[in-house]
Amino acid sequence: MAKGLPLRSENYSEWYNELVKKADLAENSDVRGCMIIKPYGFAIWEKMQRALDDMFKETGHSNAYFPLFIPKSYLSKEASHVDGFAKECAVITHYRLKNDENGNGVVVDPEAKLEEELIVRPTSETAIWNSYKNWIQSYRDLPILINQWANVVRWEMRTRIFLRTTEFLWQEGHTAHATKKEAVAETSMMLDVYEKFAHEWMALPVVKGRKTANERFAGANDTLCIEALMQDGKALQAGTSHFLGQNFAKAFDVKFQTKEGKLEYVWGTSWGVSTRLMGALVMAHSDDLGLVLPPKLAPIQVVIVPIYKNDEQLDQITELIQPMINELKANGVSVKFDISDQRPGWKFAEYELKGVPVRVAVGMRDLEKGLIEVARRDDLSKEQKTLEGASAYITALLEEIQEAIYTKALNFKTENTYEVNSWEEFEEKLEKGGFLSAHWDGSSETEDKIKELTKATIRCIPLDAKKEDGKCILTGNPSSKRVLFAKAY
Amino acid sequence: MAKGLPLRSENYSEWYNELVKKADLAENSDVRGCMIIKPYGFAIWEKMQRALDDMFKETGHSNAYFPLFIPKSYLSKEASHVDGFAKECAVITHYRLKNDENGNGVVVDPEAKLEEELIVRPTSETAIWNSYKNWIQSYRDLPILINQWANVVRWEMRTRIFLRTTEFLWQEGHTAHATKKEAVAETSMMLDVYEKFAHEWMALPVVKGRKTANERFAGANDTLCIEALMQDGKALQAGTSHFLGQNFAKAFDVKFQTKEGKLEYVWGTSWGVSTRLMGALVMAHSDDLGLVLPPKLAPIQVVIVPIYKNDEQLDQITELIQPMINELKANGVSVKFDISDQRPGWKFAEYELKGVPVRVAVGMRDLEKGLIEVARRDDLSKEQKTLEGASAYITALLEEIQEAIYTKALNFKTENTYEVNSWEEFEEKLEKGGFLSAHWDGSSETEDKIKELTKATIRCIPLDAKKEDGKCILTGNPSSKRVLFAKAY
Numbered sequence: 001m002a003k004g005l006p007l008r009s010e011n012y013s014e015w016y017n018e019l020v021k022k023a024d025l026a027e028n029s030d031v032r033g034c035m036i037i038k039p040y041g042f043a044i045w046e047k048m049q050r051a052l053d054d055m056f057k058e059t060g061h062s063n064a065y066f067p068l069f070i071p072k073s074y075l076s077k078e079a080s081h082v083d084g085f086a087k088e089c090a091v092i093t094h095y096r097l098k099n100d101e102n103g104n105g106v107v108v109d110p111e112a113k114l115e116e117e118l119i120v121r122p123t124s125e126t127a128i129w130n131s132y133k134n135w136i137q138s139y140r141d142l143p144i145l146i147n148q149w150a151n152v153v154r155w156e157m158r159t160r161i162f163l164r165t166t167e168f169l170w171q172e173g174h175t176a177h178a179t180k181k182e183a184v185a186e187t188s189m190m191l192d193v194y195e196k197f198a199h200e201w202m203a204l205p206v207v208k209g210r211k212t213a214n215e216r217f218a219g220a221n222d223t224l225c226i227e228a229l230m231q232d233g234k235a236l237q238a239g240t241s242h243f244l245g246q247n248f249a250k251a252f253d254v255k256f257q258t259k260e261g262k263l264e265y266v267w268g269t270s271w272g273v274s275t276r277l278m279g280a281l282v283m284a285h286s287d288d289l290g291l292v293l294p295p296k297l298a299p300i301q302v303v304i305v306p307i308y309k310n311d312e313q314l315d316q317i318t319e320l321i322q323p324m325i326n327e328l329k330a331n332g333v334s335v336k337f338d339i340s341d342q343r344p345g346w347k348f349a350e351y352e353l354k355g356v357p358v359r360v361a362v363g364m365r366d367l368e369k370g371l372i373e374v375a376r377r378d379d380l381s382k383e384q385k386t387l388e389g390a391s392a393y394i395t396a397l398l399e400e401i402q403e404a405i406y407t408k409a410l411n412f413k414t415e416n417t418y419e420v421n422s423w424e425e426f427e428e429k430l431e432k433g434g435f436l437s438a439h440w441d442g443s444s445e446t447e448d449k450i451k452e453l454t455k456a457t458i459r460c461i462p463l464d465a466k467k468e469d470g471k472c473i474l475t476g477n478p479s480s481k482r483v484l485f486a487k488a489y
Numbered sequence: 490m491a492k493g494l495p496l497r498s499e500n501y502s503e504w505y506n507e508l509v510k511k512a513d514l515a516e517n518s519d520v521r522g523c524m525i526i527k528p529y530g531f532a533i534w535e536k537m538q539r540a541l542d543d544m545f546k547e548t549g550h551s552n553a554y555f556p557l558f559i560p561k562s563y564l565s566k567e568a569s570h571v572d573g574f575a576k577e578c579a580v581i582t583h584y585r586l587k588n589d590e591n592g593n594g595v596v597v598d599p600e601a602k603l604e605e606e607l608i609v610r611p612t613s614e615t616a617i618w619n620s621y622k623n624w625i626q627s628y629r630d631l632p633i634l635i636n637q638w639a640n641v642v643r644w645e646m647r648t649r650i651f652l653r654t655t656e657f658l659w660q661e662g663h664t665a666h667a668t669k670k671e672a673v674a675e676t677s678m679m680l681d682v683y684e685k686f687a688h689e690w691m692a693l694p695v696v697k698g699r700k701t702a703n704e705r706f707a708g709a710n711d712t713l714c715i716e717a718l719m720q721d722g723k724a725l726q727a728g729t730s731h732f733l734g735q736n737f738a739k740a741f742d743v744k745f746q747t748k749e750g751k752l753e754y755v756w757g758t759s760w761g762v763s764t765r766l767m768g769a770l771v772m773a774h775s776d777d778l779g780l781v782l783p784p785k786l787a788p789i790q791v792v793i794v795p796i797y798k799n800d801e802q803l804d805q806i807t808e809l810i811q812p813m814i815n816e817l818k819a820n821g822v823s824v825k826f827d828i829s830d831q832r833p834g835w836k837f838a839e840y841e842l843k844g845v846p847v848r849v850a851v852g853m854r855d856l857e858k859g860l861i862e863v864a865r866r867d868d869l870s871k872e873q874k875t876l877e878g879a880s881a882y883i884t885a886l887l888e889e890i891q892e893a894i895y896t897k898a899l900n901f902k903t904e905n906t907y908e909v910n911s912w913e914e915f916e917e918k919l920e921k922g923g924f925l926s927a928h929w930d931g932s933s934e935t936e937d938k939i940k941e942l943t944k945a946t947i948r949c950i951p952l953d954a955k956k957e958d959g960k961c962i963l964t965g966n967p968s969s970k971r972v973l974f975a976k977a978y
Binding site: 027029030031034035036037039042043045046062063064065066067068069070071072073074075076082086087088089090091092093094095096097098099105106109117118119120127130132146150151153155167169457 | 518519520523524525526527528531532534536551552553554555556557558559560561562563564565571575576577578579580581582583584585586587588595597606607609616619620635639640642644656658734757852
């Protein structure tokens with residue numbers, strides 16, 4: 001137990017909340033459900049952003065920026081969209097405050113009422129398709145491949161730091177295509193981008209799948225998703241990619257002239273990931289001592305803690321260790337040499353809490369023998385290594401740790417994914433948590449009933465699900481493939 | 490005149506508006522005063538962001554993120570701050586819409602009224618100092634050096650794309666220090682960062698100065714600024730850095746224990762630049778043919794236009810030119826080889842409009858002789874060059890163009906800065922535009938009177954102003970240094 005962190009086994013939920021706070025990732029603000037992302041947390045988010053942004057650009061997308069505010073009437077143009085978002089949106093009604101004549105301080109100026117209320121964007125389909133109407137005339141204008149990094153607001157009743165906050169940061173891709181085929185291909189290409197990012201950067205194994213009609217994005221014909229498994233056996237939706245069909249094109253009258261001179265509606269997609277990924281990162285890998293960060297997302301990859309009795313010793317250590325620091329930096333490794341006046345033991349605990357992947361401890365006696373101590377955060381192992389060659393060793397070790405964290409999470413997911421074939425088995429396994437692969441009869445009613453009985457939802461119909469005849473675990477009705485159930489964040 | 494662009498000399502204002510639109514930088518949205526930044530414009534902003542962010546990090550700052558919403562009561566805690574911002578803020582009063590029972594579509598749900606209204610941040614001092622209260626206990630917690638990239642909203646009555654918009658993107662630095670001396674040093678260091686960025690990246694010469702009390706940030710003790718001159722002779726404030734004294738520390742009760750064990754208020758600064766810089770960039774350098782972009786901020790630095798009669802010729806050109814393209818890319822130059830089916834003349838005009846710094850035209854006949862045509866966007870000069878060595882030549886040329894654009898703007902500023910010594914001279918020169926260096930008696934009344942009479946404001950008291958006895962141009966009262974007047978955006 002580190003620095004007053006609860007144990008995962010005793011109270012997973014508190015462990016998460018406390019860890020996010022104590023590791024200086026983020027904290028709740030005075031504004032209900034809104035968070036403050038602190039510098040250490042934001043540095044991780046910046047690395048996520050940079051990696052994703054590079055991947056978006058490699059796949060042909062450009063960034064742009066659309067307004068924060070959406071006129072109320074826009075929201076209503078796509079019927080299922082307004083149903084999905086109207087119940088939880090922040091509404092601007094006035095544009096000025098004034099000093100109250102009765103001495104109540106600053107109050108809303110009733111004379112500054114907006115003619116039409118504005119909504120703080122919960123997502124930008126409506127604002128963007130309203131622009132696409134003007135941008136698209138002919139097939140030559142297509143495809144449009146745009147992404148936006150932005151803040152969005154959804155007035156959630158129950159909030160949870162990073163996982164479900166009133167305001168969150170995200171990216172939202174919005175593309176427009178001449179053909180259904182292209183739009184469908186874009187939807188699945190972006191799902192692949194998300195899977196690759198989750199795997200290679202977050203060390204997070206995910207299941208690619210399709211949402212059931214019940215769980216689809218409000219306004220989409222098809223929602224693809226990546227689902228991850230947290231250490232408490234609950235699932236977490238980590239990213240979605242929506243095939244919008246021609247729904248928004250029709251709602252905003254976006255037509256284009258085809259090569260053959262015909263006028264047709266445009267096909268659309270949208271896709272997004274958010275600061276929720278920060279929550280997934282914490283929940284997937286961290287332990288009772290604190291964060292475990294995959295090296296590729298760690299703001300500090302290597303921390304060097306000198307152990308010394310006086311300034312003279314510190315100077316000697318610094319001189320001996322400096323070439324290694326320079327070599328690591330030249331290798332693109334981010335290194336912190338912590339010469340603050342805290343005790344080594346305090347520093348060890350602090351960097352364990354912060355999830356720094358590699359800790360190097362250097363004491364005078366060892367250094368005189370040309371030795372240093374290298375400790376891994378992920379498995380807590382320690383080894384003595386020679387100073388000579390240390391930078392190459394540590395650089396390679398970072399890659400090894402990245403792999404090891406992924407492998408551990410993958411094993412966890414494999415071990416906690418169960419094929420269940422009866423209702424009894426379903427209930428029994430659900431108790432333990434994990435992904436339950438089970439037959440379902442395909443009806444929304446059955447899905448609702450299972451949710452009502454057990455709180456488990458269909459996370460997705462895995463894209464790689466094989467055809468297999470079976471019987472729905474609840475109704476016994478025929479089913480042709482298994483879907484993935486879990487309790488979820 | 491390019492693609493229907495008005496001439497600067499005939500209608501500078503329309504020229505600007507049309508250029509921003511036609512060059513695909515940005516456009517107005519349906520939401521009053523809010524803009525849509527299009528991919529080409531956003532690519533420039535991203536380059537600005539990256540360069541500034543690197544400079545902020547080099548000077549020890551970290552990024553963080555604070556909530557979009559500010560409780561109404563926070564705004565009121567610093568008296569002059571609320572006076573400055575209450576009159577122009579977007580107010581959230583409700584958190585839900587519902588279907589109207591009388592069939593009026595979606596309406597605000599009166600039952601979802603917030604207990605306390607929320608303001609969309611016009612700037613984040615209040616939200617941030619409210620957090621600093623919890624983050625700062627001792628001198629060990631100082632300094633705090635934080636920056637935030639964010640959107641902010643100010644309900645401006647008159648808006649102008651990029652220059653003054655209801656919502657804009659910016660960065661806001663917010664630092665907290667143990668001593669006045671440190672905070673003052675931070676304020677001026679960040680002004681230097683802004684000047685360096687304006688000079689080295691935007692090719693924009695600026696005057697560093699201090700705002701008069703009238704023009705200070707609402708809540709600051711001292712506001713430093715960089716002021717630039719646009720081609721129409723109007724000034725544009727391009728960035729500000731505020732010394733906040735202990736004002737926000739007092740308003741939010743932020744004290745710290747000194748090394749000596751005393752309890753003292755913290756000293757603060759804040760500093761920001763915004764998408765307004767995009768407007769400055771356009772207005773400072775561009776011409777009647779379109780944008781002129783400094784190479785360091787140009788999304789496309791070199792465009793290659795092949796001139797060919799058939800696909801076979803295009804293949805030959807491609808083969809011959811490919812090594813040059815590869816070399817340019819290896820030099821870090823962003824290159825576009827435009828093989829679209831538009832005519833070369835159309836492409837020439839298009840890339841002139843878009844401000845691409847270097848255009849290379851390659852035709853079969855020239856290429857057979859080993860020659861290409863290299864055209865500069867800034868001075869519209871063209872030269873034949875050998876293909877051999879072209880990549881090195883063009884790489885160097887980009888640096889030369891960056892310098893040349895700066896020098897041209899610097900000369901313009903020098904030629905349009907006048908020392909004036911009488912009211913007649915002041916009025917006469919003001920007619921022409923430019924910076925007027927004149928004596929002022931130091932009183933806010935005189936400043937107001939001059940503004941009322943001429944619309945000219947004191948842009949700043951230049952930091953390098955020499956002591957010089959003189960008489961105020963309006964009142965004849967004694968003055969000890971000249972200040973800079975201009976009409977401004």
